[in-house]
Amino acid sequence: MTLNDLITILPLAFLAAWGVLLLLVDLWIPANRKGLTAILAAGGLAVTLGLTLARGQHSLEAFNGMVSVDGFAVFLDVIFLGSGLAGIALAYDYLKRTHIERGEYYSLLLFTVAGMMLMTYANDLVIVFLALELLSLPLYVMAGFARLQLLSEEAALKYFLMGAFSSTFVLYGVALIFGATARTDLPGVVAAVQGGTANPVFFLVGAAMLLVGFGFKSAVMPFHMWAPDVYQGSPSSVTAFMTVGAKAAGFAALLRVFVVAFQSISADMTPILWALAALTMFGGNILAIAQSNIKRMLAYASIAQSGYMLMAFVPYGQGAVLKDTIAAMLFFLVTYSLATLGAWAVVIALEKEENKDLEIADYAGLGRKYPWLGAAMTVFMLSFTGMPLTLGFWGKFYLFSTAVEGGFTGLALVGLLTSLISAYYYLRVVVYMFMKPGEPTLTQDPWIQLTALVSAFLVVALSLFPGPLLDYASAALMLLR
Amino acid sequence: MVLNPILLMTFFPLVGAAVILFFKSEQKSAIRWTALITSLVTFGLSLWVLAAYGRQDVGIHRLWFRIAGLPIHFHMAVDGLNILMVLLTTFLTPLAVLSTWKAVEERVKGFMIFFLLLEVGMLGVFLALDLVLFYIFWEFTLIPMYFLIGLWGGERRIYAAVKFFLFTMAGSVIMLLAILYLGWNAKTFDLPALLAARDSFAAAQIPLFAAFALAFAIKVPMWPLHTWLPDAHVEAPTAGSVILAGVLLKMGAYGFLRFNLLLFPQASLQLAPWMAGLAVIGILYGAAVAYTQKDVKKLVAYSSVSHLGFVMLGIFALNAEGLSGAILQMVNHGLSTGALFLMVGFLYERRHTRLMESFGGLWKSVPVLAALALIVSLSSMGLPGLNGFVGEFTILTGAFGSAALGSPWFAGLSTLGVILAAVYLLHMMEKVFLGPITHAENRSLPDLSPRELAVILPLLVVIFWIGLYPKPFFGLIEPGVAQILAAVQSAALALH
Amino acid sequence: MIEHYLPLFVILGLAVFVGVLVVVLGTIFGPKRPTERKSSPYESGMVPYGPGRRRMSVRYYLVAVLFILFDIEVIFVLPWAVTFRDLGMPGLWLMIVFLLVLEVAYVYAWKKGALEWE
Amino acid sequence: MKSLFIILFMTAGFAYVTLLERRVLARMQVRIGPNRAGPFGLLQPVADGVKLIFKEELIPAYADKFVFVLAPVLTVIPALIITAVVPWGPQVMLFGRPVPLYLVDLNIGVLYIVAVTSISVYGIALAGWSSNNKYATMGGLRATAQMISYELALGLAMLAPVMMAGSMSMVDVVESQRTLPFIVLQPVAFLIYFMSSLAEINRAPFDMPEAEQELTAGYHTEYSGMKFALFFMAEYIKMIAVAMIGSTLFLGGYAWPLPPEWLGGFAGPINLLAKVLVWLFVIIWLRATLPRIRYDRLMFYGWKVLFPVALVNIVITAVVIVLVGG
């Protein structure tokens, strides 16, 4: 390890160190002043964000090429750090209100973000695995953070079992690829494949296992079965963070590994990806219709969103489309994150103790009583649907556009038709909020409402001028060799 | 750029909506007046656009941003195809706003904001000349309309609103796919550039045509995709129905003119008989079903299906008479059906029912209303001297002589529709206004108030104007029609 | 490589043999006259009360979990202990950083009372 | 061949350590102890064994039969094999051939010991659990917790000689002590090793799992006959093993104080055995002297004293060695 290595990963190193320190510092913060921990954690994230933005999009390698920090990583890191900040803002009041406030929450959150960042840096399959675990393990604990609540504990255990299950697939895949190429660093793997020294069978099976593992992580059908339970059972502030962060990290891994190392087998992968994408879009949306619990509905909705992202990924093997594939997925992640965090903010604002007020029917009258929050939620729902004048429109537009560019018009058609299905259940929330009578009560917490309103504002405002963001996403290229 | 009349007109309602946002919900009359003044100013601005029409620099055309390297332009311009639509929109909006004075009492603020947003969307749809921009406006109109129906509608408003939303969206998602396909093949979404690059997607004309046609046909609505319409109309508040019938439906027909015919002339020629066939079925079916309705509003709604069948027939006659007749008929339908809905709304405000059997003999109690309703009905039937006649006659002339249709039978059958229209409209007139007063409540109904007269009279003026002197309107349409004809003729040459 | 371990397998086999042999001897020669009292759990002569496998203090789990974690850390120290001469100062620093992180967990566990008994 | 020897040595050793203990304890408590069977009671272990063979073996109802039988076997195996890597001497000439006096010289010898130590926990935990007896369960749990708690300190303490020698091979460790046993340079590590090894084999004053007053006989409450003998055996064999390993790691093993090449190479084993005997004596002595410590103190001591001290010791050792350049 040289000093240069350390400087290259400075944001990550800082965040990890901060998380560790926070764990210690928190021990001496009295129980009734855990808000201080939250502020410290947010400060750490903010500094990391600053460090990340300050370094720009140029590419650097460190630790003998085991990590590479490039525009792709920086772009995703900004999303992760932003969602981390939002995660803290959402948790700040929620944890107090539900009596599960403990300082570890914030340390765990920082560790998770550190894992996500490492995932974006990873240029070695072993690092990918480590990052995956680093981000998952704290999340398992966070999912069960509402201790003594059966729902939360079950969610945590399910998440843990399925998460560990998927990790073993990733690991076995890595081992097989190592076996096929004698290397674990992505460039080395590529070199071995190009040099013809790789064992094609091991390589293909390994890649498939990685796909399964990442599929689990980002809740792609048919590897999604944990997601609804976990999203529903976890404390909402965790779910909000998880639906954004963990999913994005799963896709980050998918992108990095497949784009860099698995170009050569894209012909084999494309039909599989096609089927997975179609299945996820279709299944996620269909199942979401039947839900009456808002957390569960959002869970299935988020599964469906994975399908859309996967759709743009199908043509990853086409050199001409690749740039758009990456940019489209990155851009969509921004749109998805904003709307998701915002929607969860509304859910959290409405949620009462003991999982009350989480049925969609509980949203009746929200739009009349709290028009701003209702409007914000409407914006998020429309953004998920992909209606114009929300950022979600451009996000889906770009994804569909990429699919069409790659020649997968049929898949794009599936995606569009399922969007139509999704409109039905998204609209139902709007229907309840505005068109049914009801008297919901809201927790008046400034941070939660700020998160909702800022997200809504960004979703609309950025949709009018998406140019800079799109350019930023297009410029966020991976260090490819 | 700010002083660009098109831009100013399109987005001026936003200013009004923003102002309304600052009022308290209780300040109803302030909100109403702001909305009315805004829409009137918008109408004034549209007259400025009319004055500027024909000048080159009147449009706005600049790069918005690039997505995946494909440029998306902010391209709006006024031409022969959309000038009348724009005028119709800005003309109907203040009238519709005025009609809500008494009808909408709850949540006036939200209503007016949505109404003004809707106007922005509609103007945008007509003026946008970039496919993506067009799509944005097209989809955007759904949202305010959805809320207008869902929040201020009748009993089954939620069902109607969702059905409206999903039906329309179903068409448009497929259109989006076609737009993306076009974009990747021609490397642009800008309409003039696409027209120049027509060859790049010549191979896929028919599926592309179908994709666009589906979206537009649902909106028009063409038979058999019309089922959302009666629900939406019946449940929508009066002003909503007026705008829905008057403007929103025209967006579909306009889409056919602007995109299907211009982008895919060959496919249009090949598929013209099929489309016209559907149109004829729509004419007859709409008329037949209208006759059986007991609810006046539903009757008017089905009459829309029938009338828009004429518009479609005219469009797919693909000759000068058919096209200009269709465009004019779009305006006519907006005027007369809009007026009919207003009449129904007036009745509903008085009696809170729309069933024909609850009325009867109203001529005696509300003579002015009855007389005006008669005029409007006659206009809708196509009585010579009124606007409907001019439009329908031109369309039928075009359809008789159409080379694209290749058979006079389309026109022949459609004539039947004219007769049927007379039957069901007169049937309604008789049931509602003539005969003895059967219900006691109907004896002492108030006649039209000055405000209501102010709503209805401008419409009548234009109805008579078009009926008696349509030439200026045809003049405005002509360049657009010529453009389409040129495209169709070159396609016809290429086909043979 | 594998030959190197052969004696280990031999001694393992022998050890297993001895263990099994002893058990078998006892089974063969020992008398068997079980009675109900004899085969009930021993509770100082009292009648057994409650189930034998009751829930036990969570402390035991804590100890187990802590052990696993720290044991793994020891595993990392082991190879370093052999080679730290060659690694020199950089290696030493890395190990100190590593141990510091480990100590944070240790301090945390201490402060949280995981090391207290009862 | 050598394997057989080691096993025999260990089992025989076990037998006489029991005798030794009883005699020494008796002496310390001013008693005589068993002295009837054979000269000085030297046949006492044989008598014990014969008696145990013919004792009735009970398997409690509700016990998990298979595990119940498996547990004692599982306990004794690690005890028997752990000393496999301990060298007795460099080599001797036997029947005209040079024979190295060690079973195997693993390059990971210390790791092997640590690993086998961990395994021995299983037998005890399973024995406690399978008996379906409150005392046994409790005793098993306590034993397990105690063993794993001290295992950390034990492992870290064993690292110190490894660092000094720069190798995990036991032979290398011994060879590098030819001039000076590591106990001189690593007194702290030695102490830690000594104490935690006592805890590891559940000997006084760390014999909490078998605290008669609280737990009857701990995890082997329900065992009788030869199965009980196995536990008994394991415990005493472990004593020998601990002494052998400790002597090897800290006291110079076979290589000190006599040069091991003396006496045709047999000075090595003599060196080692002498130290083992002393060590065993100390262990027994401790049992006779020290009272049992309270369980919470026991855990506290392991986690909060031995472990951090061992860790600091490691770091200091490393720093010193790196700075001095040893």
Add this chain to the structure above:
Amino acid sequence: MPLGYYLALSAVMFVIGIVGVLVRRNALIVFMSLELMFNAANLLFVTFAAYYGTIIGQISVFFVMTVAAAEVAVGLALMVAIFRTKHSIDVDQMSSLKG
């Protein structure tokens, strides 16, 4: 021994693990199956490391062991927590969340 034996053993371990996870209902057994799968991967790493004569595989195993230990810690803690609330770790009984 030829490479194939190790690979086969690893594959068998992995498959047994999968089956265990999918079939067994006791969370603890599921958990042990997971460990088996981890170790199957470890075996693979070591095998290939020996085969190619590179140390990468063995280093990877170290990392995997650490991660597995951390997983054990988290998993056990979760199981203890849920057992204390519910007195059961049967996965099938975890039906508070229905889909």
